[in-house]
Amino acid sequence: MKKLLTIALLVFGFSSINAQGYMSFYQLRDIVPQTQGLQPAFIPDNSLTISMPALNAGVLIQGDVKLQELFSRPNGQAGLTVDFDLLNSVAQAQNFLNLDITSNIFHLGLRTKYGAFSLFANARATVDFSYGKGLMEFLANGNGNSIGSTIDFAGTQMRMEAYQEVGIGYANTFLDERLTVGARAKLVTGIFHGSFADGATASLTTASDDFAWQIAVQNGTANTAGLDLLFNSDDYADDALTTYMMGNENQTLAFDLGAKFKPLKWLEIEASVNDIGSINWKEQVRNYNTADTVATFSGLNLDGLQEAGDAFQDSLGGKFNSNETREAFTTNLPTRVYLTASAYLTERDRFSLTYFQSSALDNLPANYALAFNHRFDKFVIGVLGTFRRSNNETNIGANLGTNIGPVQLYMALDNVLVLNKPEQYSKADFRFGLNLMFGYKKWSKKPKVADLDAL
Amino acid sequence: MKRFLLACLVCATITAVPSCDLKYFESTEFGDIIFDPSLAIPVGSITYTVAELFEELNEGGAVIAPNAEDVVTLTFTETLQSQSASGFLTVLDQNFGSSLASGTNLSNPPIATTISVSELYSFDLSQTGDEAYDSILFSAGSFDFTASSDIGADVDFTASFISLEDAAGQIVMNGSLPSGGAAFSQSASLVNGKGLFHLDDQGNPSSSKFLVRIEYTISVGPTNSITADQRVSFNLGINNTTFQTIYGNVGNQALNVGEQDISLDFFSTFDGGNITFADPTIRFIFDNSFGFPLGIDFQQITAVSGSGTNIPLQGAVVDNLQVVNAPTITQQGDFVRTEIEINAGNSNIADLLSSKPTRFLVNVGAESNPTNVPAAYNFIDISNILDASVEIEVPLELNINGLTAEEVVNFTSGADLSDATRLLFRVIAENELPLGGRVELQFRDGSGNVIYTVDDRPAFTAASVGLDGRTNEVAMSTVDILIPEEGIRIIENATTINVVATLSTTDAQSGASVKLFNDYELRFQLAVQADARVNLNGN
Numbered sequence: 001m002k003k004l005l006t007i008a009l010l011v012f013g014f015s016s017i018n019a020q021g022y023m024s025f026y027q028l029r030d031i032v033p034q035t036q037g038l039q040p041a042f043i044p045d046n047s048l049t050i051s052m053p054a055l056n057a058g059v060l061i062q063g064d065v066k067l068q069e070l071f072s073r074p075n076g077q078a079g080l081t082v083d084f085d086l087l088n089s090v091a092q093a094q095n096f097l098n099l100d101i102t103s104n105i106f107h108l109g110l111r112t113k114y115g116a117f118s119l120f121a122n123a124r125a126t127v128d129f130s131y132g133k134g135l136m137e138f139l140a141n142g143n144g145n146s147i148g149s150t151i152d153f154a155g156t157q158m159r160m161e162a163y164q165e166v167g168i169g170y171a172n173t174f175l176d177e178r179l180t181v182g183a184r185a186k187l188v189t190g191i192f193h194g195s196f197a198d199g200a201t202a203s204l205t206t207a208s209d210d211f212a213w214q215i216a217v218q219n220g221t222a223n224t225a226g227l228d229l230l231f232n233s234d235d236y237a238d239d240a241l242t243t244y245m246m247g248n249e250n251q252t253l254a255f256d257l258g259a260k261f262k263p264l265k266w267l268e269i270e271a272s273v274n275d276i277g278s279i280n281w282k283e284q285v286r287n288y289n290t291a292d293t294v295a296t297f298s299g300l301n302l303d304g305l306q307e308a309g310d311a312f313q314d315s316l317g318g319k320f321n322s323n324e325t326r327e328a329f330t331t332n333l334p335t336r337v338y339l340t341a342s343a344y345l346t347e348r349d350r351f352s353l354t355y356f357q358s359s360a361l362d363n364l365p366a367n368y369a370l371a372f373n374h375r376f377d378k379f380v381i382g383v384l385g386t387f388r389r390s391n392n393e394t395n396i397g398a399n400l401g402t403n404i405g406p407v408q409l410y411m412a413l414d415n416v417l418v419l420n421k422p423e424q425y426s427k428a429d430f431r432f433g434l435n436l437m438f439g440y441k442k443w444s445k446k447p448k449v450a451d452l453d454a455l
Numbered sequence: 456m457k458r459f460l461l462a463c464l465v466c467a468t469i470t471a472v473p474s475c476d477l478k479y480f481e482s483t484e485f486g487d488i489i490f491d492p493s494l495a496i497p498v499g500s501i502t503y504t505v506a507e508l509f510e511e512l513n514e515g516g517a518v519i520a521p522n523a524e525d526v527v528t529l530t531f532t533e534t535l536q537s538q539s540a541s542g543f544l545t546v547l548d549q550n551f552g553s554s555l556a557s558g559t560n561l562s563n564p565p566i567a568t569t570i571s572v573s574e575l576y577s578f579d580l581s582q583t584g585d586e587a588y589d590s591i592l593f594s595a596g597s598f599d600f601t602a603s604s605d606i607g608a609d610v611d612f613t614a615s616f617i618s619l620e621d622a623a624g625q626i627v628m629n630g631s632l633p634s635g636g637a638a639f640s641q642s643a644s645l646v647n648g649k650g651l652f653h654l655d656d657q658g659n660p661s662s663s664k665f666l667v668r669i670e671y672t673i674s675v676g677p678t679n680s681i682t683a684d685q686r687v688s689f690n691l692g693i694n695n696t697t698f699q700t701i702y703g704n705v706g707n708q709a710l711n712v713g714e715q716d717i718s719l720d721f722f723s724t725f726d727g728g729n730i731t732f733a734d735p736t737i738r739f740i741f742d743n744s745f746g747f748p749l750g751i752d753f754q755q756i757t758a759v760s761g762s763g764t765n766i767p768l769q770g771a772v773v774d775n776l777q778v779v780n781a782p783t784i785t786q787q788g789d790f791v792r793t794e795i796e797i798n799a800g801n802s803n804i805a806d807l808l809s810s811k812p813t814r815f816l817v818n819v820g821a822e823s824n825p826t827n828v829p830a831a832y833n834f835i836d837i838s839n840i841l842d843a844s845v846e847i848e849v850p851l852e853l854n855i856n857g858l859t860a861e862e863v864v865n866f867t868s869g870a871d872l873s874d875a876t877r878l879l880f881r882v883i884a885e886n887e888l889p890l891g892g893r894v895e896l897q898f899r900d901g902s903g904n905v906i907y908t909v910d911d912r913p914a915f916t917a918a919s920v921g922l923d924g925r926t927n928e929v930a931m932s933t934v935d936i937l938i939p940e941e942g943i944r945i946i947e948n949a950t951t952i953n954v955v956a957t958l959s960t961t962d963a964q965s966g967a968s969v970k971l972f973n974d975y976e977l978r979f980q981l982a983v984q985a986d987a988r989v990n991l992n993g994n
Binding site for chain 1: 498
């Protein structure tokens with residue numbers, strides 16, 4: 001039980017985490033109807049699907065540092081700590097930390113002769129953070145190692161948001177089921193958002209002689225929505241937060257598009273683009289702005305100085321023109337792209353190569369997965385290896401989907417190895433769920449040759 | 456077979472989690488999170504003018520301001536004891552007496568006979584010295600007159616005090632002295648009275664003469680007999696007077712200006728090394744409203760150095776009596792200022808100040824109507840006063856050669872250094888002064904023991920001086936002060952810092968003096984590179 005709790009803490013409390021692709025979950029394809037959230041062209045193998053409310057969820061975390069680098073244990077020390085020096089030593093030119101929590105609140109699927117309809121509701125929260133070497137260098141060493149040079153905070157991006165979506169989807173087969181095209185339309189309601197404006201940069205240059213600081217800020221705006229209501233709830237009515245989360249003006253219509261094509265009997269190609277759309281944040285908006293500035297700070301006038309701390313803060317702050325506004329802003333949804341090529345050794349055995357790319361942040365590296373799945377009559381299993389960037393470890397994932405009776409249990413992990421010595425890994429995800437599924441037999445293909453074993 | 460595989464998969468999945476190796480996170484807690492950056496911080500700058508710089512060495516004893524040449528000048532001012540009129544001069548009680556014989560022999564005349572006698576008397580006022588008064592306006596006092604007669608007949612008399620007036624005019628007393636009767640006695644108030652002593656009994660101008668005319672008549676009846684030597688005796692006194700104004704000549708008398716101990720705390724911060732001032736002065740300022748000139752004798756002006764050595768002021772200004780002027784009779788009520796300057800031309804004052812004195816002992820004598828001053832008509836009013844003050848004026852035109860100055864400053868930041876592991880202070884000096892300095896920092900504990908020393912090192916460089924006597928550059932210098940962790944741990948216990956500065960002016964070795972002009976500035980830019988180890992958990 002303690003291990004379970006520890007795992008739960010690692011999964012849910014891991015703030016520097018980074019998650020993206022649900023690559024293993026993707027491999028469950030037509031077996032699990034929730035995969036339509038990744039590829040709208042997937043059509044379930046049964047007639048009617050009803051998800052178990054609140055029992056379909058997933059967490060993805062992924063970073064560029066291993067857990068033992070983030071929470072290190074110095075020699076001779078019992079407790080864990082955050083060692084900025086260690087984090088700096090493993091930092092790359094650009095580093096990413098991502099977290100994704102997805103909950104399928106409701107899913108209703110209905111298969112037709114040539115396709116499938118779906119009605120769904122999801123809630124999703126993401127945190128995406130990107131930082132350059134400069135930021136970690138500053139956190140680890142201050143500017144003491146950069147006297148006479150510049151610490152560039154360029155590349156620091158942050159985006160966090162939470163939203164809910166309600167939509168319908170439809171997939172249809174063509175060309176004797178060799179081609180399937182699917183689309184989903186959904187009403188997305190943004191709840192919380194926080195991000196730096198595009199092109200937000202800053203740098204700190206420390207003069208070599210008198211250590212004077214030259215601080216340059218460009219596009220220094222942080223846009224938020226809903227966070228003031230969340231963190232300053234005492235300033236609002238008791239039910240304001242609940243009312244806001246249930247419905248507000250931060251709405252948009254978004255789409256998921258997907259297709260899969262089987263040009264050869266053994267080859268299948270899939271492509272999907274999800275979360276196409278943008279939110280115009282209008283309600284509960286706060287913009288924290290700092291005008292473009294190149295300020296030089298040479299210290300205080302020490303003559304008669306009394307409260308040095310306050311004076312230092314005031315003097316430095318006085319170099320910048322900052323304000324708070326409430327102007328609406330627009331953000332694109334973090335579009336996710338999946339491209340997959342699958343080779344069927346048999347009808348039940350499939351190798352897949354999957355590419356995943358998210359647009360949550362600029363230059364977010366892509367994920368790759370090489371998977372093998374075998375399908376039994378009542379379930380499908382698979383293993384896969386996932387990979388992101390040259391410095392990151394290669395992970396081994398697994399997935400399982402069953403259709404035992406009307407109850408479907410599924411789970412998928414991109415990095416099953418994280419369960420053993422998780423400190424050695426930088427990626428973890430877990431996707432699981434329960435569905436009620438009916439009508440398998442109608443769509444199961446009859447074997448062309450008699451099964452002697454069955455007889 | 457398929458069911459077996461399924462069972463295996465389910466079992467493997469269920470058992471996967473409990474078989475995890477989570478030792479890294481087991482039985483442990485998150486410990487302290489340590490943030491140990493090295494921060495290079497531009498702390499700030501402070502600019503000293505020459506006046507402000509020397510104000511740091513001054514404990515309020517000196518006024519620091521530019522002189523007419525714009526050279527910063529230290530001025531120490533002390534007020535000497537004032538001499539008041541009442542303390543300088545008092546009017547002695549005056550008592551005169553005489554008798555006036557009848558001059559007639561007459562015995563039992565057949566009819567009543569009247570004999571008249573009159574005499575003008577002139578008395579000299581008693582004085583403490585050689586003063587001679589023409590007149591005195593009294594503010595208090597009394598005039599007392601007594602008369603008696605041994606004449607064998609009744610006497611009626613009139614005493615006219617020519618030299619004395621009360622508020623109603625000349626004082627005249629009348630009375631009767633019956634034969635064999637009691638003596639006559641009468642007093643008059645001298646409040647607002649006036650003594651006129653400027654004429655003699657011949658009506659000629661004189662001084663300190665008190666005139667009184669005694670007249671009496673003798674009524675000799677048939678039963679009376681008088682002789683020529685029988686007489687009327689009288690006494691008069693001017694007692695317990697205070698004066699409002701006196702005219703005449705107060706003579707040659709001593710005035711009390713007093714002795715003064717002047718603290719020169721400015722020099723108390725100096726220790727070793729040499730300092731020579733080019734043009735120091737001591738200026739005595741006398742504001743005199745007495746109506747007579749004064750002679751000033753600088754009896755003793757002595758510089759007392761920190762080591763206790765006394766150097767007396769010498770020179771012509773000491774050898775010769777100095778004169779303080781007085782208002783004329785038409786300037787009554789006004790003050791006349793006389794300034795007497797002691798400088799390098801008339802004394803050895805430069806030697807006194809070069810001894811880095813911690814105090815000056817000033818003892819000044821004064822006398823009225825000195826002999827080396829032409830005689831003048833004197834007056835003195837009760838409101839007259841002699842105010843004396845002294846200004847020691849030290850323009851900072853000087854030569855400093857290795858002069859050591861010490862200043863103890865409180866150090867209360869020890870507790871703030873607990874997170875620091877290395878401190879590198881960088882001091883950048885931009886110096887317009889022709890004065891350079893080296894600095895040593897001595898950190899002291901509460902008992903005054905030096906527990907850590909930042910060794911002596913150049914802090915600011917003297918600027919070179921051009922032909923016009925002004926510096927012609929800004930001398931730049933940078934000094935780094937590195938305090939390692941072991942030093943910081945020691946400094947945490949310090950309560951004071953003794954700043955030991957060794958100062959030298961430009962080309963000090965050659966003996967050249969430099970002028971510290973008021974517009975010179977010394978600017979320090981302070982930066983610090985602080986290595987800190989901060990426990991973000993607050994432990």
